[in-house]
Amino acid sequence: MNKHTLRQSADSDDELYAKMCRPATKEAAFTALYHRYKGRVYGYCRKVVGETVAGDILQETFVRFYTSAHTDREMKNVIGFLMTIARNLCLNHKERNDNTLVEFRDMEDIEIPDMVGDFKNDDELRVMIENAMNLLSEEYREAVYLQLYSGLSYQEIGEMTGKPVTTVRNRIVRAKTKLRELLASVWEEYQP
Numbered sequence: 001m002n003k004h005t006l007r008q009s010a011d012s013d014d015e016l017y018a019k020m021c022r023p024a025t026k027e028a029a030f031t032a033l034y035h036r037y038k039g040r041v042y043g044y045c046r047k048v049v050g051e052t053v054a055g056d057i058l059q060e061t062f063v064r065f066y067t068s069a070h071t072d073r074e075m076k077n078v079i080g081f082l083m084t085i086a087r088n089l090c091l092n093h094k095e096r097n098d099n100t101l102v103e104f105r106d107m108e109d110i111e112i113p114d115m116v117g118d119f120k121n122d123d124e125l126r127v128m129i130e131n132a133m134n135l136l137s138e139e140y141r142e143a144v145y146l147q148l149y150s151g152l153s154y155q156e157i158g159e160m161t162g163k164p165v166t167t168v169r170n171r172i173v174r175a176k177t178k179l180r181e182l183l184a185s186v187w188e189e190y191q192p
Contacts, residue, residue, distance in 0.1 A: 011029075011032070013033065013036075013075070013078035013079065014078070016029045016032050016033050016078070017029070017033070017069065017078055018075070020033070020066075020069035021069050021070055021071045022071075026069065030062075030065075030069070033065075033078060034062055037078070037082055040079065040082075040083075040149065040150045040151070041058055041062075041082055041083065041086050042054055042055070042058045043145075043149055043150070044083060044087070044090075044146070044149070044150055045057045045058055045086055045089075045090055047133070047141070048087075048090040048094070048142065049090050049093050057086060057090055057093065058086070061082060061089060062082075064085050064089075065081070068081075077156060079150070079151070079152065079156075080152065080156045080160060083146065083152065083156075083160055084159075084160045087142075087160060087161070128183065129179075132179050132182040132183050133145070133179070135182060136175050139171055140171050140172075140174060140175035143161075143168055143171040143172045143175060144172055144175040144179075147172055154168045154169050154172070
């Protein structure tokens with residue numbers, strides 16, 4: 001089976017990981033998983049550490065993932081495993097460079113400039129949503145990003161972050177509530 005065949009294959013993540021554990025199919029299976037998940041991992045890294053470092057962390061994540069493949073490891077959640085690696089690398093980077101992101105502690109004191117009516121296209125709306133996301137506390141922002149953009153369940157996010165499912169659910173609900181408040185005037189005026 002060549003690389004192109006595996007990349008296009010309907011193999012599940014678990015099946016591809018099992019193929020990564022065999023020397024004959026390791027490269028092709030890894031390539032297929034890389035293409036399947038590089039966007040999600042990069043997007044998460046970009047949100048946590050910024051664009052300048054995200055590419056490096058993406059590469060390191062997949063290097064560690066590649067070296068993790070061995071026959072005595074059973075993989076049941078490839079994307080969860082990848083996101084855990086990426087999260088740990090991002091947190092390590094932030095600890096070494098603790099000025100990477102500015103975190104707002106009291107959201108009630110933050111005002112978003114009223115830009116209603118200034119939207120010329122969906123890109124401007126996307127920027128407003130990203131700006132509102134950046135105003136969330138780090139825990140809320142991470143939970144929402146992992147659910148909405150990475151497609152992880154509450155259970156998977158809890159396993160990844162070491163938090164109970166109820167904590168994850170509460171963070172996501174509160175974050176979405178705060179986003180609705182922050183973007184209320186935008187939603188009222190912006191109806192494409």
